[in-house]
Amino acid sequence: MPGIVHVVDDDASFRTAIQRLLEIAGYGVITYPSAQQLLDQRPDENARGCILLDVRLPGLSGPELQSRLTELGSSLPIIFLTGYQDITTTVRAIKAGADNFLIKPASAGELLSAIEKAIARHDAERALIGELEALRARLSTLTPRQRQVFELVVRGKTNKHAARVLGCTDRTIKAHRQAIMRKMKVQTLPQLVTIAERLDVSGPENGPRDD
Numbered sequence: 001m002p003g004i005v006h007v008v009d010d011d012a013s014f015r016t017a018i019q020r021l022l023e024i025a026g027y028g029v030i031t032y033p034s035a036q037q038l039l040d041q042r043p044d045e046n047a048r049g050c051i052l053l054d055v056r057l058p059g060l061s062g063p064e065l066q067s068r069l070t071e072l073g074s075s076l077p078i079i080f081l082t083g084y085q086d087i088t089t090t091v092r093a094i095k096a097g098a099d100n101f102l103i104k105p106a107s108a109g110e111l112l113s114a115i116e117k118a119i120a121r122h123d124a125e126r127a128l129i130g131e132l133e134a135l136r137a138r139l140s141t142l143t144p145r146q147r148q149v150f151e152l153v154v155r156g157k158t159n160k161h162a163a164r165v166l167g168c169t170d171r172t173i174k175a176h177r178q179a180i181m182r183k184m185k186v187q188t189l190p191q192l193v194t195i196a197e198r199l200d201v202s203g204p205e206n207g208p209r210d211d
Helices: 010-023 037-040 062-071 087-095 108-140 144-153 158-165 170-184 191-197
Strands: 004-008 029-034 047-055 079-081 100-103
Touching: 004 010, 004 037, 004 170, 010 029, 010 108, 029 037, 029 108, 037 062, 047 062, 047 108, 062 079, 062 087, 079 087, 087 100, 100 108, 108 191, 144 158, 144 170, 144 191, 158 170, 170 191
Parallel strands: 004 029, 004 047, 047 079, 079 100
Antiparallel strands: none
16 A cells, blocks of 8 residues: 545535545545644554644644644644645745645645655654664664774774773784674774764764874
8 A cells, every 4th residue: 555644624615525535545544624633643653654644633733733843843744735825824834844735725646645655754753763773773783892893993903002091902902803893794994884874873972082
């Protein structure tokens, strides 16, 4: 399935029409007559999808719902679809993270293209988060001493320098480096440095200087 589109609009005829269009295109559709109802039901963040959101709604407005979802840590992309063109609202919504802001009546092609792009971006973000979580899990398997060696190595320190800082032999440092590479599932030092940068890991700046 291409994904689930959560349609929030107080116009029942619009919800029916948009649901028919999206289902023909292969999407799953869940509709909500108000922003509060979506908040109460909270869409599954792990499912592929996006939110198609009207601006003017009874109770919570579309932008207010966007703000609430952001506070709750939602990552689902939001596409605003409204019959009232308001440059100020549009700019604020986009700055707040909305994927797109379409004016009714948007063409089927324009709408489907916006949804496809929003879901693709969401997929990419979720994949990146998954990769980072996997890297953090690997990092957590390092012993405290291996973590110290890791931090020195990714700062470009030699085995000799690391041995002086940690009060051990070059041979011991070499053994730790091999274990670190194995646990972090990398073959080269540049790969290890890249992981450190992605995880924002940096070692202490103090200690003896390299010879």
